[in-house]
Amino acid sequence: MAFMSPCHSMRRLREVVSVVLQTTKHGGKLLQRDESTLILTNYNVMNMHALDIIREQFPHSEINIQAEPSSSSGYVVIFVLNDQANFFYSSACFQMSCLVLITMSMLFHQSVYSVFFTGFI
Numbered sequence: 001m002a003f004m005s006p007c008h009s010m011r012r013l014r015e016v017v018s019v020v021l022q023t024t025k026h027g028g029k030l031l032q033r034d035e036s037t038l039i040l041t042n043y044n045v046m047n048m049h050a051l052d053i054i055r056e057q058f059p060h061s062e063i064n065i066q067a068e069p070s071s072s073s074g075y076v077v078i079f080v081l082n083d084q085a086n087f088f089y090s091s092a093c094f095q096m097s098c099l100v101l102i103t104m105s106m107l108f109h110q111s112v113y114s115v116f117f118t119g120f121i
Contacts, residue, residue: 009058009081013038016057017079020050040077041068054079 014030017040021028028043051063060082068076 007035010035010038013054013058013061013079013081016054020053021047036081036083038079038081040079041071042073043071043077044073046073046075046077051077 010032014032017030017038018024021040021043023030023040023043026043026045029041031039031041033039046065055061055063058079058081062078062080062082064078064080065075066078067074
């Protein structure tokens, strides 16, 4: 999936959730808490297969079901969009740091080895 702006990603998430869970048919209310969080309340017919379909469309997202007495269903479904760019950069940064540390370690050991053994020649 190509990188999308947070606004576009949230709009797409709202559309996919609405279509897959058929909120117009089964009820439910979608509330956007912030730029990365969408909350489904008052939805009485939860289908775990439908949540799997949403998860496939948004692999970097989190979907949590939590008890909520103020919802007529007794629970809410919370969809959180994780920032794909930050995920990529943090992973790439970690991998690059590991490579730099390994390289520096090898160079250090090589220089200690050469200083130690050249002193005996």
